[in-house]
Amino acid sequence: DSGVTQTPKHLITATGQRVTLRCSPRSGDLSVYWYQQSLDQGLQFLIQYYNGEERAKGNILERFSAQQFPDLHSELNLSSLELGDSALYFCASSQGQADYGYTFGSGTRLTVV
Amino acid sequence: AQSVTQLGSHVSVSEGALVLLRCNYSSSVPPYLFWYVQYPNQGLQLLLKYTSAATLVKGINGFEAEFKKSETSFHLTKPSAHMSDAAEYFCAVRGGGGYNKLIFGAGTRLAVHP
Numbered sequence: 001d002s003g004v005t006q007t008p009k010h011l012i013t014a015t016g017q018r019v020t021l022r023c024s025p026r027s028g029d030l031s032v033y034w035y036q037q038s039l040d041q042g043l044q045f046l047i048q049y050y051n052g053e054e055r056a057k058g059n060i061l062e063r064f065s066a067q068q069f070p071d072l073h074s075e076l077n078l079s080s081l082e083l084g085d086s087a088l089y090f091c092a093s094s095q096g097q098a099d100y101g102y103t104f105g106s107g108t109r110l111t112v113v
Numbered sequence: 114a115q116s117v118t119q120l121g122s123h124v125s126v127s128e129g130a131l132v133l134l135r136c137n138y139s140s141s142v143p144p145y146l147f148w149y150v151q152y153p154n155q156g157l158q159l160l161l162k163y164t165s166a167a168t169l170v171k172g173i174n175g176f177e178a179e180f181k182k183s184e185t186s187f188h189l190t191k192p193s194a195h196m197s198d199a200a201e202y203f204c205a206v207r208g209g210g211g212y213n214k215l216i217f218g219a220g221t222r223l224a225v226h227p
Contacts, residue, residue, distance in 0.1 A: 002156060033214060043203065043217040056213055090156060097213045099164065101147050101205075104156035 003027065004105035006091050012111045018079040021108045023091030025072055031055070031094045032074040033102060034066055038087040049074055050096070081112045115140045115208025117187075119218035127226050132176075132191040134221050136204030139185065145207035146187045147215060148178055152200045160202075163187060174198070199225045 003026035013019055025032050034046040036059075045058035049068035060066075063081075068074040078085060088109050092102035120135040138144050145164050149157040161172025168180040178189045189202060201222045205215040 002158070004156075031213075035217075042219045045214050045216070048214055050213075058214070092157075098207050098215050099145055101149075101159045101162050102215060104149075104158070106156040 002103050002105060004029075004091060004093050004103050006089075006105035006108050008108060009106065010109050010111075012113060013081060015081055015083060015112055017081050017112075018077065019081065019110065021076040021078070021089050021091075021110075023074045023076070023093075023105060025074070025091075025093030026103050029093035029095050029103070030072065031096060031098075032068055032072070033092045033094075033098075034060075034074070034076050035090045035092065036087045037090060037107070041087075043090075046076070078110070083112050086110055086112045115144065115206045115216055117146075117204045117206050117216065117218040119202075119204050119221050121221055122219065123222050123224065125224040125226060126194045128196055129193050132189070132194045132198065132223065134189040134202050134204075134223065136187045136189065136218060137185050138187060138204075138206050140206055140208070144187075146178075146180065147205040147207075148172065148176070148187075148189050149203045149205060149217075150174075150200050151203065151220075157203060160189070194223075194225045196225050196227070199223055 005024040030051045046060040048056040066076045088107045090107045092104045116139045148160040163180045171177045204218040208216040
């Protein structure tokens, strides 16, 4: 157990739907990062939050949004889902910046049918 | 911009043989470099990191990596492969605006044969 908790582990949904992925960071970590892992794109950085504020944005689609709450857990919202959004979504956390690496959760596997 | 390139998407070795996974980086500032391992159906686990201290870095499970500035490389090695080492390995560099995220390579899948 890495200390980073992601729920749900698996999610199957239809095209056009909206889903919410949840992440609880390791105790004491203020930064949360979201990544998408797919066979054709590899590990793609989506977005980072630090203590409730957005700090960095990567290749995140406009249909996707995220937030970090006062208790530091984070949610990634994916809407108007397309088949191509099927992927593993990872959350990672760190104390502050990425200088010493992250701790990853075990991921949410999203399948859009 | 920072980036990493992993040479070889698949590497196959025999049990007991040397493991060598290659990673070259590009960085406009002194790099912070990382190796992660991903076992099937699991998240990524940090193997080791280079943060400008000793150039030879030892990690978990008998892995080590050497930072070579002249070659812009950070190759991962293990003297003797074990069946349990079969996994996907990712090299990463700290980067992005503000150097506040990790940028990952495409990964190398390691197969270990008896």
